[in-house]
Amino acid sequence: MGGHPFLADGVDFGDVLLSLVMVVAAFVICLVATMLMVWFERKVVSRLQNRIGPNVAGPFGLLQTLADGIKLFFKEDIIPTRSDRFVFQLAPYLSLVPAFLTFTLVPIAGDFSGGNGSSTVFGREFYWQVADVPVGILFFLAMSSLGIYGIMLAGWSSGSKYPLLASVRASAQAISYEAALGLSLASVLLVAGTLSTHDIVLGQAGSLQTLNVVATGFVPFVVFLIAGTAELNRPPFDLVEAEQELVGGFHTEYSSIRFALFFLAEFMNTVTMGAIIVTLFFGGPAPLFDFPFIDFPHAWWMGFILFFAKLLVFLFIFVWFRASLPRLRYDQLMDLGWKLLIPLSLGWLLILGGIRVARDGNIGIVDDSIGDTIIVLVLGGMVLAVGASLIMLANRNARSERLRNEGLVAVANPDLGTSRAADHATTGPPGASHDTAQVGADH
């Protein structure tokens, strides 16, 4: 069922003490990880842009974030006159607290290569995560929804145009991608059969086939990664902070430590999202597969090393996205979320479910379960194709309706090729005219 064994049978003083130690440790890890993440992002982005990046405060500029944080303590805190004072002051809490709480779910260490990932201290058996709550991974969805309140209310209470626009955008974007996030998560739950993050990791340990990224067929992972990036409001989905259009985004009016807390929450969410992806799809602290020749030490810190290595890959990918992808336009953002990711992950989930039911021999179209699985696979592919063409048809219908309303008509003009080819023959470069004349001749 999951859950810390030491909390399962009544709570005494020692249990509370152990919980507190874990909580404080997690708190410190969160803050340090965030600090390092900011440094990592600045350093990697600057390297990708052929700059040096922070290099003055501390070795390799490691303490730059700390210096920035301390500086922000000494800056004047401004609450604009037009703002709603109470909500304005409340919003940073609503943003920061869920960011911390999501991290409680992530198993960061433990021996999963043979062991069950638990360690014992003073006769109390615990897992290397702050909490393994009964609702498990649903808690992550709840917290990511709550985090949106912080952004929404921050923009709304600022009493200024651009933050308000940003927060409306942010909430529309977040709820759009949350559906895709939830649907791809459902595929993981389908395969794992449990909500507890510890059990999800335990189920993935052992071999490559049991890793959820393989077991769910890769597509849910891609959807989750994209939707997760959008949920974080990170580039290329950072329309919330599009500085060309919105000044500074939802926190334009925030200054001093209030701004710092939003910033902290944002980067903490990035780290946590990477950790959640690692947990759900790549087995967290469990080894990717059984290494054939080398026998790694079966200790909790081996799990931590594996987890950290995997996490680093995803953090680098997030930074890489930022350095290389241009920001999406708003309609592109909505199209990607609603018309591609949501239907895709829904269809994938149903096919996955169908295959698994067929493999159990519970469908009975033909006599053996392999035949059933193949039939389900073919049918599923056909359903996916029909669904995709329905959406394309609907899209085309919507477009022609809009064209009609604006007094325009779309024509697939057969003589277009020739007339344009003639254009090119007179204006285009000599080489191009030959090609376009060919196209014209085909018509």
Add this chain to the structure above:
Amino acid sequence: MAQYLPVLALLILAALFAAISFVASKLLAPRRPTEEKLAPYECGIIPGREPPQRFPVRFYLVAMLFVVFDIELVFLYPWAMIHRELALYGLVAILIFSALVFESFVYLISKGALDWGTLQVSRRQHNELVGSQRTSSSTIRRVGGEGRFEEVVRTREPVVTEEAAA
């Protein structure tokens, strides 16, 4: 419920951290408010109007659609957890349910509920000698797409509703 104990502790700790930060900032930071500083920041332009109170109705449509999909998720999660026990019956039930949701989703798309922004069209140029340079009538010229893009021809004046005309 004991499993929630660490979560609760971290919640309190995080809230305390934020609160202490605010207090520290209050003690350390200067406070010299002026009227200009406290005005909404709009890159130096003096804000003339109140921020808008009404939003494009599309945002509400998205919110409603989200509720539909969230409710679908509420049903999908339990099925995902016990799909083995429910076997064929559960699969068929969830397929029918998803088909119904998908059908209304397609209807919404075809009604343009999820179309955002301006219409992306390429207007036809009537045998003008248009170079690649910008002109007063055109800033962009598509080349190489002959016969591939659908071309758009203006056939009549745009539909002007009475409200818009008024």
